[in-house]
Amino acid sequence: MGTRITGELTAGEVDQALHAVHFWAGDNRNHRYLRAQIDDPDRDTFTPECTLSTFVIPARWAFRSELSQELDEDRDKARDCRPCFRARR
Numbered sequence: 001m002g003t004r005i006t007g008e009l010t011a012g013e014v015d016q017a018l019h020a021v022h023f024w025a026g027d028n029r030n031h032r033y034l035r036a037q038i039d040d041p042d043r044d045t046f047t048p049e050c051t052l053s054t055f056v057i058p059a060r061w062a063f064r065s066e067l068s069q070e071l072d073e074d075r076d077k078a079r080d081c082r083p084c085f086r087a088r089r
């Protein structure tokens with residue numbers, strides 16, 4: 001117990017591998033985006049996790065120019081979008 005097996009990722013690491021956190025100027029919040037979206041150079045609109053995981057929240061399309069650089073754990077977490085960070089599956 002507590003020993004990390006090489007090559008095995010924790011749930012948090014897997015999550016980080018799949019998602020990137022970006023500040024969106026559209027609503028001044030930090031959202032989680034699939035890296036597959038962000039990394040696609042042909043794409044210029046992005047939908048955060050919160051709109052993918054619930055039908056209650058209307059689609060939030062963010063343009064590339066509206067997103068910050070990727071944020072890390074030192075970000076201002078008071079700005080984290082609650083549904084995005086609650087939706088971890």
Ligand SMILES: [Zn+2]
Pocket residue numbers: 030031032048049050051081082083084
């Ligand atoms: Zn969100």
